[in-house]
Amino acid sequence: MSIKIGIITSSDRAAANVYEDISGKEIIRTLTEYLLSPWEPVYRVVPDEQDRLEETLIELCDREGCCLVVTTGGTGPALRDVTPEATEAVCQKMMPGFGELMRQVSLQYVPTAILSRQTAGIRNQSLIVNLPGKPSAIRQCLDAVFPAIPYCIDLIEGPYLEANPAVIKVFRPKK
Ligand SMILES: Nc1ncnc2c1ncn2[C@@H]1O[C@H](COP(=O)(O)OP(=O)(O)OP(=O)(O)O)[C@@H](O)[C@H]1O
Ligand SMILES: Nc1nc2c(c(=O)[nH]1)N[C@H]1C(S)=C(S)[C@@H](COP(=O)(O)O)O[C@H]1N2
Numbered sequence: 001m002s003i004k005i006g007i008i009t010s011s012d013r014a015a016a017n018v019y020e021d022i023s024g025k026e027i028i029r030t031l032t033e034y035l036l037s038p039w040e041p042v043y044r045v046v047p048d049e050q051d052r053l054e055e056t057l058i059e060l061c062d063r064e065g066c067c068l069v070v071t072t073g074g075t076g077p078a079l080r081d082v083t084p085e086a087t088e089a090v091c092q093k094m095m096p097g098f099g100e101l102m103r104q105v106s107l108q109y110v111p112t113a114i115l116s117r118q119t120a121g122i123r124n125q126s127l128i129v130n131l132p133g134k135p136s137a138i139r140q141c142l143d144a145v146f147p148a149i150p151y152c153i154d155l156i157e158g159p160y161l162e163a164n165p166a167v168i169k170v171f172r173p174k175k
Contacts, residue, residue: 004065005041005068007069008060008072010074010083012048015045015047023131027070030139035161035163039161042064048082049082057087061124068128068129070142071129073132076133083130087121091122091128097148098129099120101145118141127152127153147171150163150172
């Protein structure tokens with residue numbers, strides 16, 4: 001069975017076609033560069049609404065069987081930003097280290113990095129990771145956390161993700 005990875009853009013304006021979704025496409029491009037394993041994106045653009053986000057996260061994790069779901073947008077303090085709430089609502093375990101590291105790395109680029117409440121968590125055998133909405137944040141955040149993602153997916157008994165060491169160095173502790 002092929003490896004599926006979910007990409008969800010949470011943005012009122014991208015969902016309404018006010019602007020083109022650049023960030024979701026940047027996630028697909030970045031993962032395509034990282035991964036040697038064949039994989040298939042399952043891509044959705046939804047407005048910043050918690051119930052829609054929860055439904056989409058559940059669809060991609062449970063029905064599509066994505067081992068990894070990466071979201072972009074809706075992580076800030078604005079009234080309609082609810083991606084971390086939707087993530088927490090559908091996960092059994094939270095993985096706070098992801099948000100901690102991404103905020104720390106993002107601070108090298110923007111002092112407003114602390115405004116992102118981006119987090120990560122585990123729903124059954126899927127890892128969900130939130131990224132901010134800004135297109136430039138995608139590569140900055142994924143370069144920081146991706147090295148730990150294949151081993152995290154090993155631990156939840158998902159598929160073996162092989163990455164291109166010339167692009168990203170993933171780490172798996174020796175058994
Ligand atoms: N998916 C995206 N594709 C392209 N640009 C984006 C995307 N998300 C955000 N941006 C850019 O980053 C800026 C800041 O994002 P902001 O946090 O306001 O958007 P959002 O809350 O993610 O989306 P929205 O306000 O439409 O619901 C936007 O003005 C836009 O220029
Ligand atoms: N790497 C990176 N992180 C970033 C930013 C950015 O431009 N680059 N923008 C910050 C800002 S201004 C906000 S408001 C929050 C939340 O953005 P979101 O609501 O689009 O997810 O992410 C923060 N984190």
